[in-house]
Amino acid sequence: MIADALRAHPSGLDEAFALIDGLDDTLVHGLARIDEERAAALESLAAAFTGSPLAARVTDAIGKIVAGTVTDEHLAVLAGARSALLGAVHDALLGGLDEAHGRTRAPWSVPAAPAASGPLLAGGRSWLRELAIAGWRGVDHEVAGGGAQTVQALLADPAGRRLAVLLDGFAAELRASAPVAGLDRIPVRRWADLWSRALLLAQEGFPVPAAAPADGRFLLLGVDLHEHPTVFRAQAHGLLETPGGEVRLVRASVAAAKVDTISGPSAWRMLAAFPVFRAALAGRRAIEITGMPLITTGDLLWDETCAVTGEAVDPFAVARVRLGTAIAAPAAPLDRHPAVIAEPVLLEGYTAGPESFDLGGVTVAVDLDRLPEAGPITPALVAASTACLGLLRWESGRWAVQPLAVQAVVRKKPVVAHTGDWALGPTEAKAAKAEAAAGTAVEVLSERAGRLLRK
Amino acid sequence: MTIEGAAAERRSTAPVIAPVRPRKLAKVPFVELSEGRLQGVVSSGSDVERVYVSSVTAGDHGLSCNTNNNRPCGGLSGGSRPCGHLRALADAAVAQYGLDRVARYLKAALPDGAGDLWSGLHTTTAPNRAAEVFSGFLRHLAYLEVPPTTDPLPDLQWFPAAGVVRG
Structure with missing residues (x-):
């Protein structure tokens, strides 16, 4: 019965969100300003990947970011780690629901083709890196508008449409909220979601x-x-x-x-x-x-x-x-x-x-x-x-x-x-x-x- | 910015942009609160090929109004008393966003119970921004020419369609 799924609380859910929240909080203040508390949150995130195929890359990327080196590659790993945790949450929730419904779900099997790549993606990554370094609190009118040219160029390319639509919606929220420093409340999880999805989509060879x-x-x-x-x-x-x-x-x-x-x-x-x-x-x-x-x-x-x-x-x-x-x-x-x-x-x-x-x-x-x-x-x-x-x-x-x-x-x-x-x-x-x-x-x-x- | 309450900080679909209210666009086809300005485009009453590009800066309330060909507006003529175009722009902004949001963005201190935005503005003159505002308007119009798409766009799950403004 569906009631079972509605009541269920998958094990590990709270722990997963505690790690995600820790990462999201570092994006509020920016990767240029990581204090001890936020460094510890990032290190807990890295520790959670121990024994997984991502372990070495996550530990390395987080170590470098905490030490002050923020490259596109480190950010991709950070977004990937966040996405992996949320993917696990997704699977636990949907699996429980499918079981309660008696729903058959086809397995993922067909290999995906890599998407086109190009200089436009680099433009997107560069703006997303600027945002991560500044943090949401550091977003002023100029930073909020910094992705506009990339969005216009991506919109003109059918293969870039998905990233363009996501970046445009995200940028509109940042522009409407700038300067963010003066706000009482920030949509911390939402912006971390949009940022990390856009960052993954902006990688060369994102599978289609x-x-x-x-x-x-x-x-x-x-x-x-x-x-x-x-x-x-x-x-x-x-x-x-x-x-x-x-x-x-x-x-x-x-x-x-x-x-x-x-x-x-x-x-x-x-x-x-x-x-x-x-x-x-x-x-x-x-x-x-x-x-x-x-x-x-x-x-x-x-x-x-x-x-x-x-x-x-x-x-x-x-x-x-x-x-x-x-x-x-x-x-x-x-x-x-x-x-x-x-x-x-x-x-x-x-x-x-x-x-x-x-x-x-x-x-x-x-x-x-x-x-x-x-x-x-x-x-x-x-x-x-x-x-x-x-x-x-x-x-x-x-x-x-x-x-x-x-x-x-x-x-x-x-x-x-x-x-x-x-x-x-x-x-x-x-x-x-x-x-x-x-x-x-x-x-x-x-x-x-x-x-x-x-x- | 509409986010309210601590729970919204941890909501993937927390609403951030309040939906704009419907308004007539013939006189003022474009209004935005952007880059620290209330800015927009006002159609000329006499020439369909001409528009005026008007703006008010947040904070010091600097006024600017020029044609899209960069001629100064005769009504404003470099002064600090709003011309008809700026008044139309402000009316459209209030219709689209509501008086509170426009006043907050411009850092206008409205007297209690004031229904007029101008009563809270201490206007000065500001540099001409016509070129950048006008190119913003052209970018805005260009969206209408972007072809539709049937891509599944999974990220739009984060963007539910605007509900009726209630309450």
């Missing part, structure tokens, strides 16, 4: 998982929306029924660059290049796919030319009948982190409270911070719900469910709401009116771009 063409019927479970000032992304979770009769848990993702003044429901307009994807979300339709690349992480590399919308299919029905026995995909080794866990789950027969569901014997928190303005689900609907399709996520020491769809009873009438319902524009009158007004932002900015760019 292999893709193979897939056929079958994609049955939608729900859509998760992501955003920072310059990106909007819709990530659909669903099941792929293959011609061989296998049912696999997969995702498909479409993302567009945007600016901060385009947000909320009108952000969907930025995804105009994906009419099949959006129509399938808005109409809750199955999608027949033919020869679409599927990577080992369970991610379809969405291609509209390989997709045809089919009949309407109720995601709740799909989940009831097929989700339980679907085969899940593994995370790519270097992506393993508790924050990437997003496991589709169907919850029914619970008692809904304002911020949690009582499943009978165990309570699961509802992540109300992940109810996007670009979709119709509200906290009130969640609190009135009787069934919820969502993603189980782990954050701050506990599991929480992020609703992607709810069935509720409002004024004695049944109501169903899915995050993707507004993919072609809000279906509710008040939201549609607001979207029509806000949506002119896209037109105004495009007009300005047409007149002022390329001059």
